[in-house]
Amino acid sequence: MKGPLKKVVFHHGEATVTIEAGGKLEVINLPVLIPGTSDKWQYQVEEVKSTDANYETTVAVDNEQMTVGTESSVITLDDDQTRHVFFRNAKRAGDFVLTKTVDDPRNVLTGQTFNFEVAAADKFDSENTTFDGTISGSDGQTHSRLKVRLVTGQMQFKIDDNEWKTSLQLKANESLSVVGLPHSLQLSATELGASQYDVISSPSGEANGDRYTTKPVSLADGKTSGITITNAPRW
Structure with missing residues (x-):
């Protein structure tokens, strides 16, 4: 992983991070299974933007087609697996x-x-x-x-x-x-x-x-x- 390391801290199941335009964030060592069960953790990524934002947001996970919206589809992980979430903002x-x-x-x-x-x-x-x-x-x-x-x-x-x-x-x-x-x-x-x-x-x-x-x-x-x-x- 390139770039400086930073902590991503979850509070009540949510974490807030900031990425500049053209930037990338890689989160490592996320848990796969809920402790004591065989169920997988479910993750979802949302871009938060102001109500007067002058752009349209589209999102996709891995090879999905980009669709209009600010929330990704639900993501689960396997051991040693990397999933990719893409956000694109286009000025309107x-x-x-x-x-x-x-x-x-x-x-x-x-x-x-x-x-x-x-x-x-x-x-x-x-x-x-x-x-x-x-x-x-x-x-x-x-x-x-x-x-x-x-x-x-x-x-x-x-x-x-x-x-x-x-x-x-x-x-x-x-x-x-x-x-x-x-x-x-x-x-x-x-x-x-x-x-x-x-x-x-x-x-x-x-x-x-x-x-x-x-x-x-x-x-x-x-x-x-x-x-x-x-x-x-x-x-």
């Missing part, structure tokens, strides 16, 4: 796009900026984890790059070396794109100062005073979920 993430459009045949809103907030329904917190974002035009050209984080469900934005802000400005036909967000996150967008326009959105939304908030979209693993908000000037 989706992308988000917020697009601003205008219904403006007379170009009244040309060059105007619009203010937005983005929030998660479940108050997800990633204050110590940032995600990459871009603001781009309808031609696909990147106008700026930014960092994004979520603090108790509120999306915050940082462009260049500026401070974190809870609102973001987009011009007509610009889009905010954020990649690698946790899958199943539910995001809604709010336009500030929206009462001066006729506003429609996909998904639909609701006006509340000077704010217009969309219904949330759910992020899916490996896919892009989007919100589009369209303003029309009032004549």
Whole structure:
């Protein structure tokens, strides 16, 4: 066995160990038979992860097929036998796009900026984890790059070396794109100062005073979920 030796201590039939990503732990000299009987000890390995973990876990024992879950099948041992338990964590993430459009045949809103907030329904917190974002035009050209984080469900934005802000400005036909967000996150967008326009959105939304908030979209693993908000000037 390679690497330093450490004790694995069982309390009431359970032992807790920690393994780094890509690491391996070998436990030796485990008892085979329950004392005074011909019955074998039964072992099971479980990976403990937080409820907001942004990855999918699969597990297998020896040559079993990897299956989704955090608990191995039940394991018994024979004398001098080694059994292998494999865990694999795969990141599950989706992308988000917020697009601003205008219904403006007379170009009244040309060059105007619009203010937005983005929030998660479940108050997800990633204050110590940032995600990459871009603001781009309808031609696909990147106008700026930014960092994004979520603090108790509120999306915050940082462009260049500026401070974190809870609102973001987009011009007509610009889009905010954020990649690698946790899958199943539910995001809604709010336009500030929206009462001066006729506003429609996909998904639909609701006006509340000077704010217009969309219904949330759910992020899916490996896919892009989007919100589009369209303003029309009032004549």
